[in-house]
Amino acid sequence: MISHDTIVALATASGAGAIAVIRVSGKEAIAMCSSLFKAVNGKILSEQPSHTIHLGHIMDGNRMLDEVLVSLFKGTRSYTGEPTVEISCHGSTYIQQEIIQLLLRKGCRMANAGEFTLRAFINGKLDLSQAEAVADLIASDSEASHKVAMQQMRGGFSNEIKNLRDELLNFASLIELELDFAEEDVEFANRTQFQDLISRITVVLKRLIDSFAIGNVIKNGIPVAIVGEPNVGKSTLLNALLNEERAIVSDIAGTTRDTIEDEIIIGGVSFRFIDTAGIRETKDVVESIGIQKTFEKIEQAQVVMYLIDSSAIDATGIAAINVEINKIKNKYPQKPLIVIANKVDKLTAEETTHLQEHIAELFLLSAKQNIGTEELKNRLLEFVNTGALRNDETIVTNSRHYDSLVKALEEIDKVQYGIDNGLSGDLMAIDIRQALYFFGEITGEITSDDLLGNIFANFCIGK
Ligand SMILES: Nc1nc2c(ncn2[C@@H]2O[C@H](COP(=O)(O)OP(=O)(O)OP(=O)(O)O)[C@@H](O)[C@H]2O)c(=O)[nH]1
Numbered sequence: 001m002i003s004h005d006t007i008v009a010l011a012t013a014s015g016a017g018a019i020a021v022i023r024v025s026g027k028e029a030i031a032m033c034s035s036l037f038k039a040v041n042g043k044i045l046s047e048q049p050s051h052t053i054h055l056g057h058i059m060d061g062n063r064m065l066d067e068v069l070v071s072l073f074k075g076t077r078s079y080t081g082e083p084t085v086e087i088s089c090h091g092s093t094y095i096q097q098e099i100i101q102l103l104l105r106k107g108c109r110m111a112n113a114g115e116f117t118l119r120a121f122i123n124g125k126l127d128l129s130q131a132e133a134v135a136d137l138i139a140s141d142s143e144a145s146h147k148v149a150m151q152q153m154r155g156g157f158s159n160e161i162k163n164l165r166d167e168l169l170n171f172a173s174l175i176e177l178e179l180d181f182a183e184e185d186v187e188f189a190n191r192t193q194f195q196d197l198i199s200r201i202t203v204v205l206k207r208l209i210d211s212f213a214i215g216n217v218i219k220n221g222i223p224v225a226i227v228g229e230p231n232v233g234k235s236t237l238l239n240a241l242l243n244e245e246r247a248i249v250s251d252i253a254g255t256t257r258d259t260i261e262d263e264i265i266i267g268g269v270s271f272r273f274i275d276t277a278g279i280r281e282t283k284d285v286v287e288s289i290g291i292q293k294t295f296e297k298i299e300q301a302q303v304v305m306y307l308i309d310s311s312a313i314d315a316t317g318i319a320a321i322n323v324e325i326n327k328i329k330n331k332y333p334q335k336p337l338i339v340i341a342n343k344v345d346k347l348t349a350e351e352t353t354h355l356q357e358h359i360a361e362l363f364l365l366s367a368k369q370n371i372g373t374e375e376l377k378n379r380l381l382e383f384v385n386t387g388a389l390r391n392d393e394t395i396v397t398n399s400r401h402y403d404s405l406v407k408a409l410e411e412i413d414k415v416q417y418g419i420d421n422g423l424s425g426d427l428m429a430i431d432i433r434q435a436l437y438f439f440g441e442i443t444g445e446i447t448s449d450d451l452l453g454n455i456f457a458n459f460c461i462g463k
């Protein structure tokens with residue numbers, strides 16, 4: 001994992017742009033760049049002080065390749081913790097490629113995905129959870145996902161884990177020390193303080209584990225399935241929510257044959273809407289495949305919107321709809337379900353009241369006239385517990401951290417059991433060591449090459 005080569009990569013998005021940044025990091029970075037850079041003021045780049053910017057030209061022998069600005073980071077005072085040079089050149093793909101080729105000829109190697117951040121981690125500039133937050137930050141596309149990534153990058157959550165780990169480590173050594181003095185029957189580890197620590201750790205772990213429910217939602221969005229019979233207006237609703245003509249709408253039943261998905265951000269949280277083919281018993285092969293998919297989509301969704309066409313219902317229709325609603329409720333009792341009467345623009349006030357009296361908790365909507373869509377968005381937001389987000393609490397968004405936290409809590413529970421039942425120190429020491437191991441996995445005190453490889457492979461090249 002640890003390599004001492006000097007690495008190079010394009011740090012900006014690939015393709016042409018106004019400016020591109022090429023990043024070089026490693027022992028030889030400054031010498032290599034210095035040898036192809038000719039400063040306008042005639043000074044030698046490698047002799048300049050750290051944290052300075054220089055105007056000049058990149059030279060391929062006698063050929064002037066581009067006019068650039070070069071930022072110099074000497075010693076360990078850089079993102080990676082190694083000597084680093086950032087070349088801001090003009091954003092032509094030709095220039096980018098030529099400069100990178102030049103550096104490769106000077107002895108640089110192309111950086112692997114995430115290798116700059118990997119080096120930052122290895123050189124102690126970031127802990128592992130902070131490094132992972134860098135990837136989350138780059139991927140963040142909503143206010144909420146940005147906020148939690150920033151929080152994690154500033155180290156809020158790993159500091160908490162690190163402090164608890166240190167305290168626990170201290171007790172582990174004291175308890176292990178007692179084992180060396182087994183004959184004397186001494187207690188180095190104050191049992192009251194130890195119990196207090198275990199209680200505090202339990203509270204923190206439970207809070208962090210619980211926060212994953214919202215953390216996961218923030219990171220991945222909430223899938224919402226739009227279901228109902230053909231022609232009730234599902235695709236019209238999708239379009240109204242997205243504010244664009246995403247799905248084809250027509251008065252022919254069975255217009256949507258496949259599923260259509262798209263995302264919008266409501267209150268900082270991203271929702272992914274899934275428009276499906278209408279649910280109906282059918283002999284049409286294509287449509288029945290669509291219906292199969294509808295049930296699959298309900299499985300995957302966290303919220304279900306069940307649409308009915310309020311303009312096409314009589315008394316028997318109402319009974320049939322209540323049967324359908326109960327079917328969904330029985331099959332997916334845990335899943336929030338919004339029953340929506342669409343096309344209310346076609347109803348008289350009396351008809352509307354009549355419907356509301358016969359179908360429980362009915363939400364009134366006209367997807368076509370855009371009546372009720374804003375209220376519907378607010379209703380969706382109510383399903384998300386955004387309290388933690390508003391209160392600036394630490395939120396776990398990474399499933400790897402979640403796994404380690406759950407395992408750490410299992411071990412801490414065993415330690416608690418040991419305290420409650422007066423278990424011997426040598427047995428407790430084993431559980432404490434196990435818990436320490438899982439804490440260490442989060443912040444990166446304990447890592448394996450496989451783990452690091454997995455994490456950094458998901459980064460972009462140049463980060
Ligand atoms: N008056 C009125 N018509 C609507 C409303 N919503 C949808 N429609 C009409 O109802 C018809 C069917 O709409 P779609 O959105 O295609 O219905 P769907 O549920 O997606 O239908 P399938 O894809 O066939 O399952 C179209 O002619 C729409 O213009 C509404 O709120 N009011």
Ligand SMILES: [Mg+2]
Pocket residue numbers: 234235236247248249255256276
């Ligand atoms: Mg449709």
